[in-house]
Amino acid sequence: xxxxxxxxxxxxxxxxxxxxRSPVVFxxxxxxxxxxxxxxxxxxxxxxxxxxxxxHAHPVIVEALAEQSKRLIHLSNLYYSEPQAALAAWLTxxxxxxxxxxxxxxxxxxxxxxxxxxxxxxxxxGHKTPMVITAExxxxxxxxxxxxxxxxxxxxxGFDPLMPGFEHVSLNDCAALSxxxxxxxxxxxxxxxxxxxxxxxxxxxxxxxxxxxxxxARRLCDQHDALLVFDEIQCGMGRTGSLWAYExxxxxxxxxxxxxxxxxxxxxxxxxxxxxxxIFGPGDHGSTFGGNPLACHVALAVCQVIGSAQFLTAVTxxxxxxxxxxxxxxxxxxxxxxxxxGKGLLLxxxxxxxxxxxxxxxxxxxFRERLLVIGAGPKVIRIVPPLIISSMDIQDALxxxxxxxxxxxxxxx
Ligand SMILES: Cc1ncc(COP(=O)(O)O)c(C=O)c1O
Numbered sequence: 001x002x003x004x005x006x007x008x009x010x011x012x013x014x015x016x017x018x019x020x021r022s023p024v025v026f027x028x029x030x031x032x033x034x035x036x037x038x039x040x041x042x043x044x045x046x047x048x049x050x051x052x053x054x055x056h057a058h059p060v061i062v063e064a065l066a067e068q069s070k071r072l073i074h075l076s077n078l079y080y081s082e083p084q085a086a087l088a089a090w091l092t093x094x095x096x097x098x099x100x101x102x103x104x105x106x107x108x109x110x111x112x113x114x115x116x117x118x119x120x121x122x123x124x125x126g127h128k129t130p131m132v133i134t135a136e137x138x139x140x141x142x143x144x145x146x147x148x149x150x151x152x153x154x155x156x157x158g159f160d161p162l163m164p165g166f167e168h169v170s171l172n173d174c175a176a177l178s179x180x181x182x183x184x185x186x187x188x189x190x191x192x193x194x195x196x197x198x199x200x201x202x203x204x205x206x207x208x209x210x211x212x213x214x215x216x217a218r219r220l221c222d223q224h225d226a227l228l229v230f231d232e233i234q235c236g237m238g239r240t241g242s243l244w245a246y247e248x249x250x251x252x253x254x255x256x257x258x259x260x261x262x263x264x265x266x267x268x269x270x271x272x273x274x275x276x277x278x279i280f281g282p283g284d285h286g287s288t289f290g291g292n293p294l295a296c297h298v299a300l301a302v303c304q305v306i307g308s309a310q311f312l313t314a315v316t317x318x319x320x321x322x323x324x325x326x327x328x329x330x331x332x333x334x335x336x337x338x339x340x341x342g343k344g345l346l347l348x349x350x351x352x353x354x355x356x357x358x359x360x361x362x363x364x365x366x367f368r369e370r371l372l373v374i375g376a377g378p379k380v381i382r383i384v385p386p387l388i389i390s391s392m393d394i395q396d397a398l399x400x401x402x403x404x405x406x407x408x409x410x411x412x413x
Contacts, residue, residue: 003037022367029056032386032393034372043397045385046372050202050234050346053261053306055386060301061264068297075293077286083296087270090303094243096252097272101280102291106233106259107141109269112285113196113229113255114145118165119284120277121193124225129164130193131184135171137204137377140196140231149196152204165193171201171209174216181220192226194255199245202234202384205377206341206348214251221254227277230256233269234346237261238306238387241316241344248343261387264302268295306387315387318394319344322383325398333405345387348380357412365404371397 002023011025025037032055034042047053054061068083075081088100103109114132121130134140136151144163147155151168167184169176177195184192195217201207221228230253235245237258242248244256254277259269268291289295305311323340326349330337338352351357359375359382366373366381376382385397 022364024367031055031057032389040370042370042372043393043400044372045383045389045397046374047384047386048265049260049374050239050384051260051263052265053237053239053387054264054302055388056265058264058388060305061266061298064298064301065266065294068294071293073292073294074289076288077291081291081293081296083293083300084291087291087296087300087303090300090307091258091270091272094303094307095256095272096244096246096274097256098275099273099278101271101273101285102296103269103271103287104267104289104295105141105269106231106257107143107146108287108290109233109257109259109271110140110146110149110196110231111143112271113231113257113273114149114194115285116255116271116273116277116280117194117196117227117229119279120227121191123279125191127189128187128191129189131165131167131190132194132196133167133169133177133180133184133192134196135198135201135209136168137171137201137207138168138196138198138231139201139203139234140198171197171207172213174213177213177216178220181224185224192220192224194227194229195221196229196231198231198233198235199249200235200240200343200346202346202382203376205380206346206382208341208343209249211249211251214246214249218251227254229253232256233259234384235343237303238312238315239344239346239384241312241319243307243312245343261306262302263295263299266295266298268299311387315344318387318389318391319347321391322347322385322389322394322398325394326383326401329398329402329405332402333409336405336409345383345385345389347383348376349383351379351381353379355412357408361408362404365408366401368407369400369404371400371404373401 003025026034027037034044118130134149138151140146140149148163148166255273326340338350342348374382
């Protein structure tokens with residue numbers, strides 16, 4: 001069922017080997033199904049890693065792409081564009097942000113947020129080094145600044161020197177966070193510029209930040225005239241059942257970033273900030289492709305679908321169904337799995353620490369059942385399907401995951 005090795009070698013021949021790919025070539029998709037080049041269907045619970053929010057070939061996206069591509073695909077940011085303004089208006093009307101900057105990827109949006117944070121800090125006290133605190137196990141991207149912000153050394157190894165001005169604390173540990181903030185405040189040469197957090201950590205293990213921890217971060221930022229930044233790149237755009245994950249946590253950021261699901265698969269990302277910290281001036285930041293008419297027109301169409309109360313309620317309902325099914329799976333395989341965590345349709349199944357099974361092995365076993373899931377660290381299976389997933393597809397996915405788990409249990413015990 002997999003693509004022959006020589007075919008894969010040809011496809012890899014001129015590529016840098018930055019990805020450990022599964023042995024399959026996908027050629028088309030529809031809804032939650034992907035077909036390989038041999039005509040085999042796979043059930044897709046990866047969705048381009050939480051990106052194809054409306055699934056594959058959704059008519060709204062297809063139509064928006066066709067419509068805008070006939071009108072105007074690209075325009076320099078030296079000129080005004082209606083799709084960009086319309087997307088900014090929609091996003092600011094539906095979030096805590098007052099102003100938007102558009103770019104093309106999550107890392108770029110976070111990079112923009114970090115530049116904005118530093119500029120804000122320099123305005124307050126230009127003599128002090130702006131410090132940004134992020135969480136251990138966080139993931140914020142692969143550029144030099146965002147990989148430094150990322151609280152996982154495995155992504156940083158080999159890329160020294162990293163950027164100055166970053167520290168990491170344990171997630172959900174308010175005492176540790178307060179201690180770091182106090183230490184920075186006591187320094188004659190540094191000041192707290194920002195605390196940057198994912199409301200639900202994705203890549204690092206599908207771990208939700210607690211309400212208490214986010215309130216603590218908010219309070220500390222307010223006390224020190226620092227900015228609270230939420231990275232909603234994976235957990236935002238409806239994924240947790242509300243448009244933004246922070247809405248369920250009762251804490252508003254000063255700045256937040258969105259990407260992945262925003263364009264439903266078309267590359268587009270946004271940095272949003274409240275008015276008081278929207279302090280970029282002409283020349284401070286920019287992007288050739290950022291916010292081009294094609295990407296913005298599609299993203300607006302995606303937002304209009306995802307932003308409806310009915311759609312978000314369905315995400316919560318499907319999330320509850322999936323969670324219940326995954327808990328059943330844990331009960332069915334108590335020697336393999338220890339629990340389920342996450343929110344809405346950003347869920348993780350944890351593998352018991354005391355069994356020598358890795359998430360990679362479960363992902364491979366699922367792949368043999370033609371089910372796509374991914375890992376989030378060595379011990380968590382991450383499940384981030386298209387948000388349009390049906391109850392039937394959920395039941396099908398659970399049956400395949402059960403078969404994969406049974407096969408894995410048979411070989412490991
Ligand atoms: C929370 C979070 N931030 C940032 C990024 C980086 O996004 P991109 O890969 O689009 O640069 C990711 C990607 O997985 C992410 O999950």
